Amino acid sequence: MRRIAHLDMDALYASVELLRYPQLKGLPVVIGGGRRAADETLRQTYQDHTLAGIPVESFPRLVDYTGRGVITTATYAARQFGVGSALGLMKAAKLCPQAILLPVDFAEYRKYSRLFKDTILEIAPQMEDRGVDEVYIDFSDLPGGQREGGRVQARLIQKAIFDATGLTCSVGVAPNKLLAKMASEFNKPNGISIIFEHDLQSKIWPLACRKINGIGPKADEKLKSHGIDTIGQLAVREQQWLMDTFGQKTGAWMHDAAHGRDERPVVTESEPVSISRETTFDRDLHAVRDKAELSAVFTRLCEQLATDLQRKGYVGKTIGIKLRYDNFKTATRDQTVDAYTANAKAIRHAAGLCLKRVPLERKLRLLGVRIGSLALLDIAQVATISEANRVADETERELF
DNA sequence: TCTGGGGTCCTAGGACCC
DNA sequence: TCTGGGGTCCTAGGACCC
Numbered sequence A: 001m002r003r004i005a006h007l008d009m010d011a012l013y014a015s016v017e018l019l020r021y022p023q024l025k026g027l028p029v030v031i032g033g034g035r036r037a038a039d040e041t042l043r044q045t046y047q048d049h050t051l052a053g054i055p056v057e058s059f060p061r062l063v064d065y066t067g068r069g070v071i072t073t074a075t076y077a078a079r080q081f082g083v084g085s086a087l088g089l090m091k092a093a094k095l096c097p098q099a100i101l102l103p104v105d106f107a108e109y110r111k112y113s114r115l116f117k118d119t120i121l122e123i124a125p126q127m128e129d130r131g132v133d134e135v136y137i138d139f140s141d142l143p144g145g146q147r148e149g150g151r152v153q154a155r156l157i158q159k160a161i162f163d164a165t166g167l168t169c170s171v172g173v174a175p176n177k178l179l180a181k182m183a184s185e186f187n188k189p190n191g192i193s194i195i196f197e198h199d200l201q202s203k204i205w206p207l208a209c210r211k212i213n214g215i216g217p218k219a220d221e222k223l224k225s226h227g228i229d230t231i232g233q234l235a236v237r238e239q240q241w242l243m244d245t246f247g248q249k250t251g252a253w254m255h256d257a258a259h260g261r262d263e264r265p266v267v268t269e270s271e272p273v274s275i276s277r278e279t280t281f282d283r284d285l286h287a288v289r290d291k292a293e294l295s296a297v298f299t300r301l302c303e304q305l306a307t308d309l310q311r312k313g314y315v316g317k318t319i320g321i322k323l324r325y326d327n328f329k330t331a332t333r334d335q336t337v338d339a340y341t342a343n344a345k346a347i348r349h350a351a352g353l354c355l356k357r358v359p360l361e362r363k364l365r366l367l368g369v370r371i372g373s374l375a376l377l378d379i380a381q382v383a384t385i386s387e388a389n390r391v392a393d394e395t396e397r398e399l400f
Numbered sequence B, C: 001t002c003t004g005g006g007g008t009c010c011t012a013g014g015a016c017c018c
Helices: A012-020 A037-048 A089-095 A106-123 A147-165 A177-183 A197-204 A217-225 A231-235 A239-246 A248-258 A291-312 A344-355 A379-395
Strands: A004-009 A029-032 A071-074 A100-103 A127-129 A134-138 A169-174 A192-194 A275-285 A314-325 A330-341 A364-372
Touching: A004 A106, A004 A147, A004 A177, A012 A029, A012 A071, A012 A106, A029 A089, A037 A100, A071 A089, A106 A127, A106 A134, A106 A147, A134 A177, A147 A169, A147 A192, A169 A177, A197 A231, A217 A239, A231 A248, A239 A248, A275 A291, A275 A314, A291 A314, A291 A344, A291 A364, A314 A344, A330 A344, A330 A364, A344 A364
Parallel strands: A029 A100, A169 A192
Antiparallel strands: A004 A134, A004 A169, A029 A071, A127 A134, A275 A364, A314 A330, A314 A364
């Protein structure tokens, strides 16, 4: 029998911070901010203290923050004030000014991410990485994977992760990924939920359509406008009607999802499709008036992207830019070049040409650089790439 | 003083080829 | 001389996820 687990670390970022600052347990804490100037003072505050004994009173508060960041995670105590993921920090400060503010520390979260995934792999090798804090695990052929519908292995993995990291997680086990993902939400935190096919009507159909992984705010809104609020209501709609209303592919998929059908395999390895770097400025910049500043950021992004490519061993040939204007509208341009590259100057050159094709009257809040059509760097490609780099060096010029 | 950063996948039109 | 039908690649935008 196919048994798939979805494992979700409980509030990973906040939990990692609580390991460092146990005195914050139970308090409203918000983790957010970015790398920009406004966040540097915040970062410095924590660096100047010793880890051991910062009294709660001396932690920075949300009300003192002045940057453009968003909330990455909020503890349960903070969520009660209506603040949560993706909310702007300045807005959050109005709802819960006294909340303690911690800067995000991705390096630290990644460390724990590696640790919990390695722990799983020692027990169950069929694991699919789904980002920093969650994975799918195929229990189907795992020794003992069928016992109690997967509960025995789920419990074992949960305990192994806690012993290795001090962190808790929640696990759902079901006939497929779709249902496992929903099941892992059922008993948070530190819970296990086992779902069988026959639980569909009682446990899945009462849920909101939005609980289906893949139905976001837009699709949910449209479903609601047709009087479809729950998965059960979605399930009784004609598949043909869904296809006519949402498109062939989406409609057919929605119908399957509502009936708990999902054949996607657990994918243990995959190659990246694209790599990108982007940054939001401290203040909106104008292409002409802030030319020097923009140009410097642009070059830096290209250099970072090139470094990322080289470190990961990839080359790419579709190079693109992303702009976000002060009105939050986004524009992208990309261009496929003849030769694969991982060279900063070649990227900067192609991205510069893209920039010339996009309107630049409005001020910008974000600039990004992306590379796609990736290939793994191998010996056969080295000659082509070095030639391309030579050409790029020769044709390099200022584009702003 | 609203609204981060890094991704994937889908759609849709046009170019181009057979 | 008014009109085909695929298939693939490229580009721009958008939905969605973590």
